[in-house]
Amino acid sequence: MALQRTHSLLLFLLLTVLLVQLSCGQDYMYQRFLRQHVDPQGTGGNNGYCNLMMQRRKMTLHQCKHFNTFIHEDIWNIRSICSTTSIMCKNGKMNCHEGVVKVTDCKETGSSRTPNCRYRAMASTRRVVIACEGNPEVPVHFDR
Template sequence: MALQKTLSLLLLSLLTLLGLGLVQLSYGETMYERFQRQHVDSKQRGVTSLYCNTMMQTRGMTRPRCKQFNTFIHADIGAINNICSTPNIRCKNGRMNCHAGIVRVTDCRLTASSPQNCRYEGRGSFRHVVIACEGNPLVPVHFDS
């Protein structure tokens, strides 16, 4: 009985960590790493369609199908992590683990797609963003808006 309780507790702990994205998933990327791959580009200030077409492809968001919309944040990951220390606000899904900040971004919107060919329009701005944060310490795991 004690062994069964211990195994159940270990399984529950592992599932919790997986749910938080703090342990690596089978494809080798945590939720934090996925957030960085999909949304962080501290070196560029791209606002063009060429920028979006290149970034969406190189960051793996055009396969198996074209992602409709994506935002790249042009700040270093430390500044983005600091957004997680702002007061909690409600996320679109109703959870209270979102945080807001103002950063420079490029929004990439899909304008045309055919097999193996995604085309995006880029638009840059300095705007309010909302990100979901989890873990201890809190780190960004989802771009909410």
């Protein structure tokens, strides 16, 4: 009886630890998504914006990130994309969602070197695909 109770308690503790780790991992991915892709006040659109934001958001520390997209929408508008119909992500998972938002795409010029990475900017309003996870679902990955 005592052994069964001990096993039950250990199983409960193990499940609790796993759930905490999962939620911490999801929170990390959400915070990373915000840092790399969300700039609600920005209007973007020029090379100087990309050069500054890529450096400011720490995407040029060890190497120049080849391509990045900044979304110029309120986080609640971005999170609402997670409530649209699921579609398949590039990795085959079915946790992606699509929506139309204002963006600045930053593409590395190819001739720059870290930490002085140089980018070309292109501003537009276009369809994006983001992966969402959690309960409630939050964006955790910019798919395309």
